[in-house]
Amino acid sequence: MNSYIESVDFFKGNDPEDIVATYGTPVYVYNEDIIRKHMQAVTKVITRYPYTANYSIKANTNLSILKIALEEHVNCDAMSVGEIKMLEKVGFPYGRIFFVPNNVSNDEMQYAIDRNIMTSLDSLEQLAQYGELNPGGKCAVRINPGVGAGHHEKVVTAGKKTKFGISEEFIPQIFETAEKYNLRIAGINQHIGSLFMKPDPYIAAVENLLRIAKQFEDLEFIDFGGGYGIPYHKLDDEPEYPMEEFCAALEPILDKFVVEYGHAPLFKSEPGRYCVAEGSVILSRVHAVKENNEKIYVGTDCGMNVLVRPSMYDSWHDIEVLRDGKVVPRTDMREVNISGNICESGDLLAHDRLLPGTRKGDLLCILDTGAYGYSMCSTYNSRPRPAEVMIKSDGSVKLIRHAETYEDLFALYEGIE
Numbered sequence: 001m002n003s004y005i006e007s008v009d010f011f012k013g014n015d016p017e018d019i020v021a022t023y024g025t026p027v028y029v030y031n032e033d034i035i036r037k038h039m040q041a042v043t044k045v046i047t048r049y050p051y052t053a054n055y056s057i058k059a060n061t062n063l064s065i066l067k068i069a070l071e072e073h074v075n076c077d078a079m080s081v082g083e084i085k086m087l088e089k090v091g092f093p094y095g096r097i098f099f100v101p102n103n104v105s106n107d108e109m110q111y112a113i114d115r116n117i118m119t120s121l122d123s124l125e126q127l128a129q130y131g132e133l134n135p136g137g138k139c140a141v142r143i144n145p146g147v148g149a150g151h152h153e154k155v156v157t158a159g160k161k162t163k164f165g166i167s168e169e170f171i172p173q174i175f176e177t178a179e180k181y182n183l184r185i186a187g188i189n190q191h192i193g194s195l196f197m198k199p200d201p202y203i204a205a206v207e208n209l210l211r212i213a214k215q216f217e218d219l220e221f222i223d224f225g226g227g228y229g230i231p232y233h234k235l236d237d238e239p240e241y242p243m244e245e246f247c248a249a250l251e252p253i254l255d256k257f258v259v260e261y262g263h264a265p266l267f268k269s270e271p272g273r274y275c276v277a278e279g280s281v282i283l284s285r286v287h288a289v290k291e292n293n294e295k296i297y298v299g300t301d302c303g304m305n306v307l308v309r310p311s312m313y314d315s316w317h318d319i320e321v322l323r324d325g326k327v328v329p330r331t332d333m334r335e336v337n338i339s340g341n342i343c344e345s346g347d348l349l350a351h352d353r354l355l356p357g358t359r360k361g362d363l364l365c366i367l368d369t370g371a372y373g374y375s376m377c378s379t380y381n382s383r384p385r386p387a388e389v390m391i392k393s394d395g396s397v398k399l400i401r402h403a404e405t406y407e408d409l410f411a412l413y414e415g416i417e
């Protein structure tokens with residue numbers, strides 16, 4: 001494909017140069033329609049049984065995006081009290097929030113208990129802590145099913161090498177702890193990892209969790225976790241995650257379980273990336289192009305503080321080149337490294353990447369930045385974080401978060417006369 005942003009009319013007729021003239025570069029630009037479409041898709045993963053999709057808001061906590069989740073009948077997962085507060089801010093009822101923390105303090109747990117937010121405990125010690133704080137209460141436990149999967153070892157969140165969940169071998173101790181504090185284990189959840197492009201690992205994980213579920217009596221819900229991928233190599237025509245095939249494969253497995261278990265609990269999933277990744281691009285300015293040791297460096301203002309995924313996970317983001325607001329055709333390609341403006345040699349958005357001839361002054365449009373993009377931004381090198389804008393369904397461009405200012409960088413300091 002020559003251009004993704006043209007093929008979906010990402011900017012809805014707006015000139016990207018006009019957007020950056022108003023909001024500067026780098027800037028996160030979201031497309032409301034694309035986000036709504038993905039949120040709607042995850043609500044239909046299971047239709048035959050009671051089901052809710054929980055958007056895992058760590059992927060993107062922008063309040064305007066949480067508002068879309070609220071409107072599209074998606075529930076949400078929160079990993080911290082901060083994330084619960086973000087959901088409160090946009091009016092999420094507590095019954096639509098699932099708290100899935102790990103290694104939290106009494107105060108953090110109490111925050112959820114006081115609001116009757118269903119909480120999943122990630123270790124036997126945290127389960128006992130919950131029991132001390134809320135004897136007779138109702139909660140869930142996060143199971144580590146012994147197998148994980150994902151696009152990088154840092155996003156594999158189950159299996160023998162990760163910190164998450166309680167291993168199956170400790171299920172008797174879960175029951176002992178629950179009995180000691182008169183806790184009702186209402187649900188179990190898992191999340192094996194992130195970014196599958198084929199349904200198989202997730203389906204296998206569902207089957208495995210359902211096998212484990214049978215050891216628990218009368219569960220109210222079973223949560224299979226997130227991880228559905230999006231095509232980060234779309235310019236090379238990578239196909240989308242096969243949602244329909246996935247949903248069809250899930251059905252007979254659930255049918256069998258429901259018969260054997262005697263009733264259908266509420267099934268849940270926890271997608272983050274799938275809901276938001278494709279709904280955002282970053283516009284970034286090329287400030288310098290140079291050659292060092294026979295390697296061309298395209299130097300931009302999108303540093304690893306703005307998008308850390310390539311440096312942290314070696315992640316691939318497709319990149320389109322814009323000149324005077326128009327996509328430069330993907331002909332006359334040459335191999336370049338694309339770097340940011342941070343003082344780290346790892347500050348590379350891409351290495352050995354084929355781009356059409358790129359010059360100072362061009363805009364780079366970095367695709368698929370809606371998940372784990374802004375939510376992982378930092379102010380490293382004392383660089384204020386960028387603005388976020390949304391192309392609304394009606395084509396208007398709306399600021400949804402101001403860029404930080406240099407004044408903001410001073411906001412928390414004390415003791416300087």
Ligand SMILES: Cc1ncc(COP(=O)(O)O)c(C=O)c1O
Nearest residue numbers: 056191194226227270271272273
């Ligand atoms: C517990 C939990 N649930 C859900 C998710 C969302 O994963 P993804 O964005 O891959 O769908 C994560 C991400 O790591 C997670 O840790």
